[in-house]
Amino acid sequence: MAIEPAKETAQSDDVLNAAVGDALEINVEGDELLVTGHRNAVEDYIKRLTSIAGDAAKVSGLNASSLADGAAIATSVGAIAASRTSGLVQLSPESMRLLSEGSLIPGENGFYRMMVRGAQGSFTGQLQWQSVALQPAQILSLQTAMVAIALRTAVQGVENAVAEVQATAESILHLVKAQSTGSVIGRHQTLRHLREFVDDSGTLSGADWDSIATSGPQLEVATASLRAHVHLVLASLDQSLPVQDRAEKLRSVLEEGTLRDTLRLIVVAEDAACLWQSLRIDRVRTSEPQHLQNTISSARETLDRHDTEDAELLRTANEVINGYAKVRPFEILRKFSGKRLTADVEALRDLFDEFAEARRAQPSQWARHATPTITIAAKEAGHQINATRQLAVLEVRKAGNEFLDRSAAGIGTIGDRMQKIASARAEKNESDEESS
Numbered sequence: 001m002a003i004e005p006a007k008e009t010a011q012s013d014d015v016l017n018a019a020v021g022d023a024l025e026i027n028v029e030g031d032e033l034l035v036t037g038h039r040n041a042v043e044d045y046i047k048r049l050t051s052i053a054g055d056a057a058k059v060s061g062l063n064a065s066s067l068a069d070g071a072a073i074a075t076s077v078g079a080i081a082a083s084r085t086s087g088l089v090q091l092s093p094e095s096m097r098l099l100s101e102g103s104l105i106p107g108e109n110g111f112y113r114m115m116v117r118g119a120q121g122s123f124t125g126q127l128q129w130q131s132v133a134l135q136p137a138q139i140l141s142l143q144t145a146m147v148a149i150a151l152r153t154a155v156q157g158v159e160n161a162v163a164e165v166q167a168t169a170e171s172i173l174h175l176v177k178a179q180s181t182g183s184v185i186g187r188h189q190t191l192r193h194l195r196e197f198v199d200d201s202g203t204l205s206g207a208d209w210d211s212i213a214t215s216g217p218q219l220e221v222a223t224a225s226l227r228a229h230v231h232l233v234l235a236s237l238d239q240s241l242p243v244q245d246r247a248e249k250l251r252s253v254l255e256e257g258t259l260r261d262t263l264r265l266i267v268v269a270e271d272a273a274c275l276w277q278s279l280r281i282d283r284v285r286t287s288e289p290q291h292l293q294n295t296i297s298s299a300r301e302t303l304d305r306h307d308t309e310d311a312e313l314l315r316t317a318n319e320v321i322n323g324y325a326k327v328r329p330f331e332i333l334r335k336f337s338g339k340r341l342t343a344d345v346e347a348l349r350d351l352f353d354e355f356a357e358a359r360r361a362q363p364s365q366w367a368r369h370a371t372p373t374i375t376i377a378a379k380e381a382g383h384q385i386n387a388t389r390q391l392a393v394l395e396v397r398k399a400g401n402e403f404l405d406r407s408a409a410g411i412g413t414i415g416d417r418m419q420k421i422a423s424a425r426a427e428k429n430e431s432d433e434e435s436s
Helices: 012-016 037-057 064-076 092-099 136-153 158-167 168-175 184-201 206-212 215-235 243-256 260-289 291-327 329-358 374-381 385-397 403-435
Strands: 003-011 023-031 032-038 057-060 084-091 111-116 127-135
Touching: 003 092, 003 136, 012 057, 023 037, 023 092, 023 136, 032 136, 032 260, 032 403, 037 057, 037 084, 037 092, 037 158, 057 136, 084 136, 092 184, 136 291, 168 206, 168 215, 168 260, 168 291, 184 260, 206 215, 206 260, 215 291, 243 260, 243 329, 260 329, 291 329
Parallel strands: 003 127
Antiparallel strands: 023 032, 023 111, 032 084, 057 084, 111 127
16 A cells, blocks of 8 residues: 655644544654554554565564653654554665655655544555644654654663673773773663653752763763774684684683673663663753753764664674684585584674674674585595595595594695685685676
């Protein structure tokens, strides 16, 4: 069912006085859509969007944890009802373009309303968006509510991360030389409790704000230090090492446990930073409203920076792990090390998948490099002298235990040369397959 392009702008007073159950409202700002209306209509419309955008869409706000923000949204556009709800949909720029071209969303930033007249807020007939000219105060209220939902939902599963990393958090901060920023776990607990108090009471006193005022910058420093440490660990995974050395290095990293705990502490620190930003917005809205627009923009910049830097971290991890996991053709001679490396690479992928899920990013699609088979190894050897090929095939047939890791080293200089040629040939074959 197509959605027709937006009609001419209506006066906000006329449109906002429409029956609450008859309207679905959407505020478009950048790559975010704030959808408000009858719960059935909101959920139905968002399902339509996500059925097309798939994993490129992140939906927030359709749960009890954001009721306070949903009420603020409804108030900002002059409509309050128990049956109404709000959902924030964050889309990639490409998804925004495709949905706009298909008339599923309005093509420009602004506030729009669509009349819904079916039973319990269901859609009937063609869907038509009508642009609504809001007052500046209403626009600011919508922007405030949108960033509030985004801050509250930027991180998920943080309680599990806190529980898992609580015992090692201080040692991790010392390792990354961020101990001067204070306890990340302690700050998170303080900010969480204050956020809950403000939600219940509706007030944030000057004394309460002063007690946490410096936490935001310190959390940003801690997060940057933790993220830098993860990059250092990834850089230490040298893809050029022989398979047995790569296996030993990765096993050491996993057994040490600092990488796992550092990733989890990043999750806690970023959630704490979002809590601080949300409290800062509350403080400015009530005490210095003239600075609210700038404060919202600052919070947006923090969210965008975290998203960008975490996406870069996942991209780097993806590249490093895929290269590190790739068992080259003649490394089949070290089958025991190859199997151990493959198992540990899966454990490493799990760590970053956990991080990606907590940050609500699309889970990285780790490429699975197939372990070279006996046939592949023999084929590569066939490009060398027959005597060496026969030796390689003979050794491959005896693969299956750690003894091969020691015996394979006897190939010596000829084996090293074969490895380089085989690797170059494998890369050429991959390139030929991609081009075809």
